[in-house]
Amino acid sequence: MLMDHWPLLGLRLNTPRLELRLPSEDELAQLADLAADGVHEPDRMPFIVPWTDLPxxxxxxxxxxxxxxxxGNWAPDNWALNLAVFTDGRVVGLQEITARDFAVLRQVSTASWLGVRHQRQGIGTEMRAAILHLAFAGLGAADALSGAFEDNPSSFAVSEKLGYEPDGVAQWSIRGRRTTMRRLRLARASWEIHQRVPTTITGLLPCLPLFGLTGQAED
Known part of the structure; x- marks a missing residue:
């Protein structure tokens, strides 16, 4: 079975409303269709790489x-896990978690997007909480990094609920304009205080070597 060689196919994160997992090929097509329908208002760009400007x-x-x-580029010292987000069996968005040298640094970064018709329903908070549970409870992370441009209040609202704290700023050229990103950091102690979303992880143990880890994990 393919899962014997790529155990991430069996990894599942479940919250009261959501399931996060790798999509099948048909589900990946649904995710692509969702992006084609729109991810954000056309007058702003929330991403460093402006992929949503494409037709x-x-x-x-x-x-x-x-x-x-x-x-294809996955390596234990440089990985990026893109999990499709499902509610009632429907694809509603994507939640990403990435890390370099995780076994040493114990630090992850997250990013995400939702289809426009699934926004403002609390899904963004719940899916980020789920991926943070994987990072801290499942993988033993020390810190989680995030950030958003100053015109993205919804992202900051999610981060505030989950306990992130300011971690400086960065300047980017977005659509030919100088744009300020506010960086955020969530330490493990703050995550433990603010975690509110019940999350279960299944299928993690055989995946640990792919994350550069060995030993036991929550399952």
Missing amino acids: PAERARSVVQHHWLRR
Whole structure:
């Protein structure tokens, strides 16, 4: 079975409303269709790489290619896990967690997007809480990093609920304009205080070597 060689296919994160897991090929197509339908208002750009400026068909294709690229480039000291987010069996968005030299640094970064029709329903908070549970409870992370441009209040609202604290700023050229990103950091102690979303992890133990880890994990 393919899962014997790529155990991440069996990894599941479950919250009261959501399931996060790698998508099948048909589900990846649904995720691409969701991106083609829109991710944010056209007058702003929340991403460093402006992939949502592509025409809908190219935007959908970029989702598929990016997903394949992340799998193909995976290494235990440099990995990126792109989990599709499901509610009632429907694909609603994508939650990413990445790390370099995780076994030493114990530090992850997260990013995500939701289809426009699934926004403002609390899903963004719940899916980030789920991936943070994987990071801290499952993988033993010490810190989780995030960030958003100053015109993205919804992202900051999610981060505030989950206990993130300011971690400086960075300047980027976005659509030809100087744009300020506010960096955020969540320490393990703060996560323990603010965690509110019940999350279960299944299928993690056989995945640990892919994350550069050995030993026991929550399962």
